[in-house]
Amino acid sequence: MGAELRYVIRNTFTPTEFEDGWKAVLVRHGVESNEYLQHLFEIRAYWALAYFKDKFYPFSSTTGRSESTNSLFKNYVLPRDTILNFFEQYQIIQEKQISKLDRKSYVSQGTTSSTWSMTLYEEEAMAILTRTILGKMQREMRNSTAYVVEEEQGLSFLLRRVRKYDRAEYEKDLYRVTVSEDGQFYTCSCNKFERDGIHCCHVFNIATRRGMTKLPESFILPRWTIAMDAQIDEMLRGHVGKNNMEADSSVCYAIMMSKMSKVCADMSCDESTSSMFLQGVDELVKAIHSIKAGVVVAEPHVITVGGTKQASESENMIEAPHTYKDPPQSQASSVAVGDRLKPIHEKILIQAKKKKEPRKCTICRSTTHFRNKCPDVMNGATEKIAEIGP
Secondary structure, three states, X not given: OHHHHHHHHHOOOOHHHHXXXXXXXXXXXXXXXXXXXXXXXXXXXHOOHHHOOOOOOOOOOOOHHHHHHHHHHHHHOOOOOOHHHHHHHHHHHHHHHHHHHHHHHHHHHHOOOOOOOOOHHHHHHHHHEOHHHHHHHHHHHHHHHHEEEEEEEOOEEEEEEOOOOOOOOOOOOEEEEEEOOOOOOEEEOOOHHHHHOOOOHHHHHHHHHOOOOOOOHHXXXXXXEHHHHHHHHHHHOOOXXXXXXXXXXXXXXXXXHXXXXXXXXXXXXXXXXHHHHHHHHHHHHHHHHXXXXXOOOOOOOEEEEOOEEEEOOOOXXXXXXXXXXXXXXXXXXXXXXXXXXXXXXXXXXXXXXXXXXXXXXXXXXXXXXXXXXOHHHHHHHHHHHHHHOO
């Protein structure tokens, strides 16, 4: 019964199809009154795939993606870490992810993929899609050769799988593909395009059958293009993309805090330095608000204290709306950060700080000898022998 229920869960595309298949399995095995199965059926809209086949969650069938994100943070940050340490480690995580993105961008833009077929639209896709998405598309094109059209009714086609292949998404053999009147839109009963953003092998089978030579715009999701990949790369580096894409305010705040955390940590060690830094921040904030208001910014008024220029204390800080603030800093010593993965430069600094102390004599604490050759012991033994005599 378990195998039959798994088949119904994974291979039904509509709520009605799922409900009919679920009830048929329960009736066949005589477990209609099972309370556990009844409860599962009542909450089916929260877990049965047929209820969100048309939702966009690309290439995700389990919780693996969220678990991998949790694992990434656990390798760099511990619950006992301070906020400052968290921002420093978060910046390292960002650099790691940008490095991965750089490698993928190089593969997509700097190298040429091999073609799987001789179709013209595959060559077009090579110039538009990223390498990862192109590879997934080529796999769907290859799998499309395992199907034949069993029934054709106008612009509706029923396909049957005639050959098994590895890593098939579904165990079903029949799929229905529908084409729009203008031939620009293809839909399949498996809803792969709605879920993953690329068309399935069933659509490519019909598209090739109908003699498609150029990719329709409906086949290309901007999210998977090389141009969008470059825009995302610019956004991650703090720039504005070609379509004036702006990072979310919370993301901008995290980026700014990660860059300023080390500066603040160094400045807070000295009272005069921190005072100068805060006054400089006040001047900068006022200048930014003046620029936003269209006011010409005058030269900041400075005074000289001890040969060092400082901003005037009479200037008042203009506070930005919706300002994010850190919690008050505690004077207590921070907790231990624990054993976590560290970047190589941090490991070198830690090793440099750990200077090996020379061994000392346990009696006189001298570093020139050990306990067995300590002069105090030797002198004491000599005096004792002299007292005893021959």
